[in-house]
Amino acid sequence: MTADENRDLEAEVRAYVGREVSAPKRGKDDVNLAMIRHWTEVTGDENPVYHDPEFAAKSSKGGIIAPPTMLQIWSMEGYSMCQEPELDVQRELHKVFDAHGYVGVLGTNTVTEFYRDLRPGDQVTAHTVIDNISERKTTGRGVGYFIETVTKFTDQSGADIGRQVFRVLKFKPNAETAEAKTSTAGAAAEKPALPTRIQAPRGHDNAWWWEAIDQGKLMIQRCKGCGSLRHPPRPMCGKCNSTAWDAIESSLDGEVYSFTELHYPKFPGYPYPLLCAVVQLREGTRLIANLAGCAPEQVFIGMKVKGKVERVDDKTMLPNFYPA
Amino acid sequence: MVARISDKAAIVGIGSTEFSKDSGRSELALAAEAVKKALDDAGLKPSDVDGMVTFTIDQNEEVDVARAVGCGDLKLYSRIPYGGGAATGTLLQAAMAVATGVAETVVCYRALNGRSGQRYSSGVSGNLITGSAIHYSWYMPFGLLTPASWVAMFTQRYMHLTGCSRDALFEIAHSTREYAVNNPAAFFHQRPFTREEYDTAKKICEPLRLYDCCQESDGGCAVVVTTPERARDLKQPGVMIRGVAQCAARDQEEMTSFYREEIARIPEMDLAADEAYAQCGLAAKDIDAAVIYDAFTPIVLWQLESWGFCNYGEAADFVKDGNLRPGGRLPTNTHGGQLSEAYIHGVNGIVEAVRLVRGTSVNQPKKPVRHALVTSGVGVPTGGAILGGMV
Known part of the structure; x- marks a missing residue:
């Protein structure tokens, strides 16, 4: 359309x-005892205020009343x-x-x-x-x-x-x-827009990393001053204070440092079962990514994994890590 | 250098609204009521207040609360960031202000419609609760969106390293619930639960299930802090701030410190504990009861270790030995905690810690409580305070 x-x-x-x-x-009918009785029989509601005149008279209601939930029933077709x-x-x-x-x-x-x-x-x-x-x-x-x-x-x-x-x-x-x-x-x-994953907001300090992901590459920021690697990217090196940096492409070899299976709440656009891990890369930095190609009960801390940057929905490229 | 802040300020009033799942009124209404009740408790007038402190995520501006309650001229208004990590940080601000004469009577408050309004469990998204969008960009596309999911990541590794099992998590949930059963203000008042209910509750994020997670609540809490001199003339016995510290440790992120050498511990709380103890010359052995921030069961374990009640990796055994229970070494979260009373971002915990020292908790331990510990949320920059009687 x-x-x-x-x-x-x-x-x-x-x-x-x-x-x-x-x-x-x-x-079609005024409020009446027969319909009240049918209704309470079907719903299993044994409250005597709906059928026992003596009880109802002594109750706070002062007499038989219809179950309030029948309100809509009285005027149904x-x-x-x-x-x-x-x-x-x-x-x-x-x-x-x-x-x-x-x-x-x-x-x-x-x-x-x-x-x-x-x-x-x-x-x-x-x-x-x-x-x-x-x-x-x-x-x-x-x-x-x-x-x-x-x-x-x-x-x-x-x-x-x-x-x-x-x-x-x-x-x-x-x-x-x-x-x-x-x-x-x-x-x-x-075609209706199918829900996709929440997109990573991109700014000065992180857009380049996501753009590399869009190109199928997982990059690691490297300080030009002291050569140390850092992730997530930051504008200054906390070790030598250099603001000059470049990046290396990761081997995508790593292991599971910690992980969790996300059960609830479930978010539209995400596949379940959904496994999320802190992945320790061979290069020494860590990142959060999803685990794929394995059942939740197979995952353990220390499991060797191999990453693959791939399309996960209409809008999103992400690194997924598979059992190595 | 140790901060010279011990015994320079006292808590003289506490106030809470009802806790509910739908307050039916504004957060400002909750804040105003909590503040007024705290002032009434202290026997102070709104015009006595000259300072106000809250959380950065609180939606009630200091001046709006002041105007609603009818406070006079303010000389201090200050906010602490990082969600529940701010709880005892508000006491630090108040104590510094009172100690230096910046202000004489400071109200610390927090009020939220945490269930009927913005729910933290619904996760970060385009509608971010705190922090920068860029920070959460590293987590959102992967579905790591909720506080439970971040804490689960630390928990899984802690259990892997220490051998801690769900038995310890259950003991925390269960002992806390048992306290709430006696507390009319608690959501779980008169609602005990069994191991079976705990084990079969909804899975949230492995290994956390529903009753490992705190409430989502509407409500407000406030405390009034003033000088020890003034405290002696007020209605309630003063509760001294013996030590109070806040800390963000190296390589800290807001809830996502996944990149440190070891993630299965909370060095920021270790530092806060060292600092608070050093301020007053007290140690873990001097603490008689505690209110330990319990957004999730496992975070209680790590804090017990940080504050020196046991060594690293031993907290599971410490709790399984019944030490958090009424007759235990460290009766903990005697109001029912945030797991079972209400989630007011730890400020209901400060209120309870004051009651413990006053001797007025609904679950007051039989032994004398000379010193009570109260802590702030963890995973974020955090802190804690040691409260005691007037010296």
Whole structure:
């Protein structure tokens, strides 16, 4: 999809923000004991305040109440939804996304606030508004947009009894984008940006080292005054104070000085299992790098390794060290 | 030359907010409350304060806190860098100011929304917490992004060299948790745990699992430092700063000192210990209880060695012998530490060390506590302080 097409889609869908999904929906049944019983049986909630009139009367509630989590249940559509659901504004919005290839839908989370207890005989009416559509996001499931609806629940007197925010992701499933990637050159524009590793910020003192890595070389800074090697690079030699330096290319021979396997948190763009080591190079300096080509349980301090500077993702060249 | 700073300043007030996972208010609100409570504890007025010290990573400007609390004119405002390594460094600043007359009454504070706001466990990225982007360039592309991952690297090598096992790490986590169980302010109040829970908890970075790692917390803590003369007239018994030192050792990096001759030790803490002991003429045998910075379990081991409670490589046995427990040689982290009370960057530890000397810890050891040690975060430039009764 081109940038223009994205703009068109976004203009079209943003017009939906603020619109009511449909006329307010009054629950098909008032709050009633039978539905409360079905719900508590299914959820295994044995709290007597939901079914035992005597207990409930003596409790702080003063009588039977509905489980608060049933709030949304009272105004749900029921089985008619499985047939031909009414084309409300929310479904219309989803169809706009579908037409642009964002056919995936995933409920991501809800946040519900409860203002008062509901009791048998109460009537629940839901008023739902499209509240927010996010920027275009790259997610693990594919590129997409988060849509938030806000539902206000009112009772028979019109008073607010609760509020729910419901968030869904409308996305282009990854399989489809992967197909597009391999099909035609024209479809290359479709390719979503896959997460890459965090790039090393480059400045006066370190850019040259990363530029050499980009060229496939692992360099070690060398003082022109006293010949000592240093890593990470620094602008002055701590031994002789010379600011003149050049660099040698490393043999990439080394051994594991220490290591760790990184379990949590997992960061997008990094391969797991992920092993990180302090590598002692034959030249005498050390550096942090990833270990590759071995299982975590095979690694030990003192293990001989051989490095290889290689491409690890679309943006990143790095040294990897393999068992020698 | 040894600094002439021993017994020149005393801690006269301590204050903490509640500790939580979501304070629901600003870091400034937390700082102001902690400072006001510390002043109330001391029986001082905000207008008595003429100096303020905090961490460079604290988001509350000294003047904003002063204005919120209603302090008067400030003659000292100063900040210590390097994350939790700053904790007792704030005491050093306060003590130097008080000793030289630069200021008479200094508040040291730290307040953060460390769980509901910026979380350190989420790692360094484009949104760097501290230090320069260039420094972290050597680690970010490889995924070595979090404090746990940096500490794991030192730990793995320490275990390799000394034969220390996870039994010792468990003992630190467990003894600390047992203290927290009694502390109503602690996150793990009344929540003991078993070896099985410890061993099956989520893996973080080999060899660290979840309960080897400290809390992430919202909260604030403050202490008030003034002259010994003034301390004698205040509400609480003064707690003397007997020795206090900060140190960055040769070839130190911020959390990533991987390039030294040997990385499985913390020479900066060795130096700070030597300096603090030399200032007051005390030694490890004189320390009755301790608050040892515990962002992660293994770092407690290294500090026990630095402060001379045992020799290098012997800390695992020292803790497994129960020495950190209530009846042990060195009751340690009696508030539950940062592992189990809250992570307020070590300043809740200073507050606890003051309580230990006052005799008011919820887990006050039965023996008299004449001197308590409190330390700052390690892996970074660090330090420690020896607190004692008025002399």
